[in-house]
Each structure stands twice: as structure tokens, then as C-alpha cells.
Amino acid sequence: MNSPGDQILDLLGDYQPEGEPETADVGRLRGLAASAADPWRRSIPLHATASALIVHPASGRVLLRWHERQQGWLQVGGHGDPGETDPLGIALREGREESGLPDLAAWPDGRLRHLVIVNVPAGKGEPAHQHADLRFLLATGVPDAAAAENPGAPLRWLTLADAHEATSEANLRETLRRAGRLLAGQV
Secondary structure, eight states, X not given: OOOTTHHHHHHHTTOOOOSHHHHHHHHHHHXXXXXXXXXXXXXXXXXXXXXXXXXXXXXXXXXXXXXXXXXXXXXXXXXXXXXXXXXXXHHHHHHHHHHOOTTOEESSOSOOOEEEEEEEOSBTTBOSEEEEEEEEEEEOSOGXXXXXXXXXXXXXXXXXXXXXXXXXXXXXXXXXXXXXXXXXXXX
């Protein structure tokens, strides 16, 4: 029988982290995926999440969403719903829900692009905790179809440079850097 962490372990099997901090984060997530009954369960202090930076390859722009809880411009994504265990599938669902974009697809392929463990402050009845965030790139061909999920979560299409300036999160700046390499054809 497959465990809820198996797809995470498969995804990390040939993933090459960049630098010591990401290598440490990969090790922590591997340990979580191998030992937790469900590494996606929100009630454990460190749990898996999946997110994506949405890109419009034709213009080189990226989509950021305002996150009220974090008080910042971030990528789309979040928690798996009960029973979900496919990281890319979770990122796609979350991306569609948060952006309204109907044609999202993994870009340029479905490989994991960045893994980072982020601290999440207490709020909404939850104590402070950590997300082991599995990050992908998703593309759209219809950027004008983007629609905010709700008025408190506006969306902005930005150049990579403007997105870099809009976020205060160093880990998202690293995701933007990696997306920029791909958008520039430096796979």
C-alpha cells in the first residue's frame, strides 16, 4: 500500500537542490515524507504544501497574489485537500482556484523547481508552524483571464524585475531567479 508521502519521495528522488540551505530542507522533507502518517496534514508542526509561480512565457511576466496572512506578494499555492498526495496536482488546483486561469499547465515540464521550508506565523486558530513548500512553474496562454479569488487577494502580472521588487521574501526571489533562467532559455 502506498503512503501519502510516497509521491513526495518520488519527486525528490532525482531532485538536485541548489546550495546548503535547500539541501537541508530536502533532507527534512524526505524525513517527514518517510515517517509521517500524512505529511500533508495541517495539524503537524512541519507539513508539506505545494505552490507555483505562474508565468506567461510569451511576455516573460509572472503572476503574484497578495497573501493577507503573510502580508506580502507571493506565488499561488497552499495545502493539499484531504486525500490529495500529488504535489503537482495540488499546485495546479490551487493555481486555478487562486488565479481563475483555466488553462494552467506545468511549464516547461512538471519537474520540481524549488523546495523551501518557510515559517508561517500563528493565525486563524493555528499556532506558528512550517511549510515544506514544493514549488513548480505553471504557464498560461491567456493572462488577461486572471481573476482574483476574492477582493482580499488581488493579482498582479509583473516583469521578473518588478516581481523581485514587489516581494520581501528571499525564498520567492530565488524562485523568480530560477524561473528567469528558464524564461531566458537557460534550462
